[in-house]
Amino acid sequence: xxxxxxxxxxxxxxxxxxxxxxxxxxxxxxxxxxxxxxxxxxxxxxxxxxxxxxxxxxxxxxxxxxxxxxxxxxxxxxxxxxxxxxxxxxxxxxxxxxxxxxxxxxxxxxxxxxxxxxxxxxxxxxxxxxxxxxxxxxxxxxxxxxxxxxxxxxxxxxxxxxxxxxxxxxxxxxxxxxxxxxxxxxxxxxxxxxxxxxxxxxxxxxxxxxxxxxxxxxxxxxxxxxxxxxxxxxxxxxxxxxxxxxxxxxxxxxxxxxxxxxxxxxxxxxxxxxxxxxxxxxxxxxxxxxxxxxxxxxxxxxxxxxxxxxxxxxxxxxxxxxxxxxxxxxxxxxxxxxxxxxxxxxxxxxxxxxxxxxxxxxxxxxxxxxxxxxxxxxxxxxxxxxxxxxxxxxxxxxxxxxxxxxxxxxxxxxxxxxxxxxxxxxxxxxxxxxxxxxxxxxxxxxxxxxxxxxxxxxxxxxxxxxxxxxxxxxxxxxxxxxxxxxxxxxxxxxxxxxxxxxxxxxxxxxxxxxxxxxxxxxxxxxxxxxxxxxxxxxxxxxxxxxxxxxxxxxxxxxxx
Amino acid sequence: xxxxxxxxxxxxxxxxxxxxxxxxxxxxxxxxxxxxxxxxxxxxxxxxxxxxxxxxxxxxxxxxxxxxxxxxxxxxxxxxxxxxxxxxxxxxxxxxxxxxxxxxxxxxxxxxxxxxxxxxxxxx
Numbered sequence: 001x002x003x004x005x006x007x008x009x010x011x012x013x014x015x016x017x018x019x020x021x022x023x024x025x026x027x028x029x030x031x032x033x034x035x036x037x038x039x040x041x042x043x044x045x046x047x048x049x050x051x052x053x054x055x056x057x058x059x060x061x062x063x064x065x066x067x068x069x070x071x072x073x074x075x076x077x078x079x080x081x082x083x084x085x086x087x088x089x090x091x092x093x094x095x096x097x098x099x100x101x102x103x104x105x106x107x108x109x110x111x112x113x114x115x116x117x118x119x120x121x122x123x124x125x126x127x128x129x130x131x132x133x134x135x136x137x138x139x140x141x142x143x144x145x146x147x148x149x150x151x152x153x154x155x156x157x158x159x160x161x162x163x164x165x166x167x168x169x170x171x172x173x174x175x176x177x178x179x180x181x182x183x184x185x186x187x188x189x190x191x192x193x194x195x196x197x198x199x200x201x202x203x204x205x206x207x208x209x210x211x212x213x214x215x216x217x218x219x220x221x222x223x224x225x226x227x228x229x230x231x232x233x234x235x236x237x238x239x240x241x242x243x244x245x246x247x248x249x250x251x252x253x254x255x256x257x258x259x260x261x262x263x264x265x266x267x268x269x270x271x272x273x274x275x276x277x278x279x280x281x282x283x284x285x286x287x288x289x290x291x292x293x294x295x296x297x298x299x300x301x302x303x304x305x306x307x308x309x310x311x312x313x314x315x316x317x318x319x320x321x322x323x324x325x326x327x328x329x330x331x332x333x334x335x336x337x338x339x340x341x342x343x344x345x346x347x348x349x350x351x352x353x354x355x356x357x358x359x360x361x362x363x364x365x366x367x368x369x370x371x372x373x374x375x376x377x378x379x380x381x382x383x384x385x386x387x388x389x390x391x392x393x394x395x396x397x398x399x400x401x402x403x404x405x406x407x408x409x410x411x412x413x414x415x416x417x418x419x420x421x422x423x424x425x426x427x428x429x430x431x432x433x434x435x436x437x438x439x440x441x442x443x444x445x446x447x448x449x450x451x452x453x454x455x456x457x458x459x460x461x462x463x464x465x466x467x468x469x470x471x472x473x474x475x476x477x478x479x480x481x482x483x484x485x486x487x488x489x490x491x492x493x494x495x496x497x498x499x500x501x502x503x504x505x506x507x508x509x510x511x512x513x514x515x516x517x518x519x520x521x522x523x524x525x526x527x528x529x530x531x532x533x534x535x536x537x538x539x540x541x542x543x544x545x546x547x548x549x550x551x552x553x554x555x556x557x558x559x560x
Numbered sequence: 561x562x563x564x565x566x567x568x569x570x571x572x573x574x575x576x577x578x579x580x581x582x583x584x585x586x587x588x589x590x591x592x593x594x595x596x597x598x599x600x601x602x603x604x605x606x607x608x609x610x611x612x613x614x615x616x617x618x619x620x621x622x623x624x625x626x627x628x629x630x631x632x633x634x635x636x637x638x639x640x641x642x643x644x645x646x647x648x649x650x651x652x653x654x655x656x657x658x659x660x661x662x663x664x665x666x667x668x669x670x671x672x673x674x675x676x677x678x679x680x681x682x683x684x
Contacts (some may be wrong), residue, residue: 010614017610024603047599048642165594 004108009073015092022088026054026081038107043068053078058085114174115186121172123148126412127187129178129199129210129482131158134226134247134401136165136200138408142274143167143513145413145449150187152178166504167503179209181217189217196222200245202234221345223526224408228297239333245407247400252301254403255377255396257425259309262433271434271521272406272413284393286309286375288348293333295325298353298379298398314342318354339370349375353398357385362393414452416519420495422506433503439521443490449527450494453478453534455516460534466544467514473544476508477516482532482539487531487548491522571608572623572675574632576668578604583665587658588651595641598661602634619678628670633664637655 030050037043045053052116056063057078070078099105115517125148128135132153139149139162148350151173153159159173162425176183178199188194189441199210207225214223222242227233233244257265262284269282290306292299295317303313315328318453331338333352343349352360364376376394380386389397411418424432439448466473474494481487496506497517503510520530532539541549550556578601585592609627612620637660646655 006614006616013613015611016613017607020606024599028599046642046645047595048645114597254587379612403668 004112006487007105008099012092012095018087018088019092021049022085023054023058026058026077026085027051029077030054030081033071034072034078035068035074037068044299045074054081055407057082060089062084077404088345102229110178111174111186114172117172118150118188118191119168120190121148121150121188121193124195125150125188125191125396126195127152127189127196127197129184130154130201131162131173131205132200132202132401133196133403134408135200135399136162137202137405139167139171139240140167141405141409142412143169143171147412152176152183152187154178176481179206179213181213184210184213184217187454189214189221194218194221196224196242197413198224198412200224200226200404200408201357202226204217204229208232208236211236212239214240215239219522222411224411226404229497236424243407243411244505245404247299247403248301250403250407251298251398252305252447255285255302256305256309257535258282258396259306259311261425261429261432263429263436264425264427266436267424267432268410269406270408270439270447271417271421271450275528278445280445283375285396286348289314289343289345289346291316291333291339291347291349291350291367293317293344293352294354294379295320295323295358295362296353296355299323299351302351302353306483315345330454332359332363334359334366336366336370339363340365344370344374346423347371347374349377349395351377351379353379355381357381358387361385361388364392365393394428413450416452416495416497416517417450419497419502420504420519422493423502427504439492442492443521443523443526448521448524450519450521450528451521451523453518453530455512455514455518462533462535462537462540463512464514464535466540467512471544472511473540474508475506477540478512478518478520478530478533479508480533480543482529482536482543487541488524489526491520491526491530494521496518568611569675569679571604571611572668572671575601575608575627576669579630579634579665583658583661585658588655591655591683593654593658598638598641599658601661601664602631602638604662605630605634611647619674623671623674626667626674628666630664630671633660635642635668637661637664639677648657652669655684 018050027047027050030053031045031047031336033045034153035043035045043393047226053066066177087135124353126142128139130153131139137149139151142149146168147173148169151159151162151171151172151177154177162171162173162485169463174183174186178184178201197208197214201207204227207227211223211225212422214221219240224243224245224249225236225241226245227236228246228248233246236244238485256325262282266282276350289312291314293316294301295303295315303315306313315325316331316333317325318330318332320328320330329342332354333339344367350364352363354360360378360380364378365373368376377390377398378392379398380389381400410421452491453460455463455467456489463473475493479488479491479493481489493506496510497502497520498515533543538549538551541547550559578597582593582597582601587624605627609624609631611629612624615621636673637657640653640660
């Protein structure tokens with residue numbers, strides 16, 4: 001703010017001096033002009049009176065001739081004073097107004113206001129370095145989960161969209177280039193509560209620049225970056241970018257997971273979705289021969305993963321020499337001839353994975369007419385064609401921004417969740433199915449909240465005190481209802497991390513140790529109730545021993 | 561030689577000399593202190609203040625603050641004169657006004673010293 005004040009003062013130097021000089025001349029002149037008072041005596045205006053008269057004259061307020069009617073000499077001087085002072089006055093006003101509309105100054109002021117609102121944040125927050133399609137989904141999900149977000153975006157229209165959305169918390173936003181280190185500093189890279197930077201622009205170079213800048217400025221800060229090209233991803237990994245997200249690779253992997261372990265897939269989607277939503281039952285892709293239209297980054301990832309699941313693929317590609325694809329059928333796939341050539345009649349599924357939405361829809365519509373039993377996967381690029389994709393209702397619609405947002409959420413909600421999901425992927429499908437049905441029976445159909453608890457004197461003072469007194473607290477105790485210990489909260493402990501060793505689905509009779517980290521999944525109500533158990537000695541004693549401890553001094557004295 | 565520097569130095573020195581001129585004389589004798597001299601001192605002091613706006617150096621900041629101190633006391637003296645003039649003993653009123661302008665003189669004096677020291681330190 002200091003700099004802005006000085007900028008204003010410096011620009012106003014000339015108008016202010018012009019005003020002072022014109023006022024000075026007019027005031028002196030007015031005091032020198034001979035006048036006559038009401039009794040006919042000669043009279044001169046005092047400096048103060050003259051200042052008063054000139055002040056209301058220059059500002060065009062014009063109270064009239066005060067205190068006595070003026071003499072000719074005074075009127076003559078005042079006439080001249082009007083022209084002398086009114087014009088500089090408007091000149092200065094004009095200057096001030098121009099200055100307030102000056103784009104550089106306004107930019108400086110918005111930046112300053114943004115930096116200030118970031119400085120004032122008192123909770124952990126994430127910096128989003130774009131507000132595109134995936135970032136807007138992510139911002140909404142984080143906001144719903146009560147995690148604070150700061151947004152930098154270079155396009156004003158997208159920020160206008162952000163301003164119009166309804167959020168729980170204020171989301172400070174700035175229209176600026178995230179590549180500039182200054183912008184990142186304003187957004188709070190050095191803020192002690194900043195818990196990470198997420199850069200999801202669709203330009204790999206920008207993401208790379210942001211990741212480098214953040215890692216140089218604050219090496220401990222986790223960085224999640226989107227990278228679609230492999231060389232850029234390798235470059236990011238080389239300087240320690242924590243999570244590199246490639247939507248195409250992710251989708252390919254998810255497709256493979258769907259094929260062999262639908263339960264694991266549901267678990268992943270469910271735990272990383274926005275709380276309160278219900279998931280549609282996912283469909284399992286059939287085994288057999290698939291047709292893949294488009295062999296770009298998306299197509300390559302899909303083909304690789306399908307082949308790993310022992311399925312055969314037929315590739316249809318319009319420009320085989322550009323994409324480096326051997327033995328494929330040349331054509332775009334939008335016309336029936338190419339599709340028949342690719343064997344659409346005896347294929348089990350088709351994947352329309354070009355980067356053109358209309359072509360993708362055309363491919364799947366043609367294929368569907370030729371073979372209505374096909375399992376259809378279609379890639380959606382822009383969000384503007386939402387209505388069309390909804391109308392077509394493919395078995396799976398691949399939306400890059402949703403995939404990115406889910407993946408980011410898994411890392412951002414809690415590092416434990418990401419670890420849990422990674423471990424869950426290695427478990428069998430039956431294990432995942434059992435877990436999902438257990439979760440549904442405890443927390444219901446709606447997407448649950450997921451949170452982590454650390455057992456130490458700072459985050460769970462009551463539990464830590466119990467452990468120090470060698471009074472055992474089991475995991476089961478943390479799921480009991482503090483209002484009635486016979487009842488249980490709708491919450492499931494998913495993972496226990498002790499000495500960096502993870503236990504999936506720990507037994508409820510496990511005794512807690514200090515330093516344990518536990519990942520819970522449950523209804524929002526359980527998330528808000530559990531801190532009472534963790535921190536209130538009275539509630540925990542009731543849960544563990546079934547005894548109500550007297551709180552006040554008198555009751556304690558009476559009891560003893 | 562730089563015209564801007566000449567004007568800058570001129571106004572700062574003029575602010576001090578006018579202030580001194582008003583201050584000079586017996587402190588309780590109204591005949592020794594003319595109202596126009598105080599008026600001129602205020603106007604020149606205000607111009608000097610505006611000229612110092614926007615200089616972000618350390619010396620610039622101190623120069624601006626001395627000017628603001630001088631303005632404050634001179635304007636306080638002028639307000640006192642405008643309000644109390646005629647309603648109180650002229651000699652004792654003059655004592656207040658002149659002593660206020662004496663304070664402003666000190667501030668202007670510091671301002672000039674700063675100007676001189678900065679000029680000397682440039683060694684050109």
